[in-house]
Amino acid sequence: MITKRRKVKSTTFSDFVRNASSREKRKFFAQVIEEAIQKQKEVIAKANEIDGYVFVSTTMWFQCATTERLNL
Incomplete structure (x- = not known):
């Protein structure tokens, strides 16, 4: 059985995506990326403050006595 999709209220973000110029979108998403970075x-810096842990990637943690063991 096929059902009709219900219309939903437009959001500010969806209006922006539909109506903004490519320049405005590039500027916006560049700012979003910079803030995410x-x-x-900040998360990496806090993680590196944890005694005995060295942050290696977003998915892996290695416990070691010094960073030299990982050649960092």
């Missing part, structure tokens, strides 16, 4: 750097 900054937050990731």
Whole structure:
């Protein structure tokens, strides 16, 4: 059985995506990416403060006595 899709109310973001110029979109998404990178750097810095742990990637943690063991 096929059902009709229910119309939903438009959001500010969907209006922006539909109506903004490519320049405005590039500027917006560049800012979003920069903020995400900054937050990731903050998380990495906090993680590196944990005694005995060295942050290696977003998915892997290695416990070691010094960073030299990982050649960092």
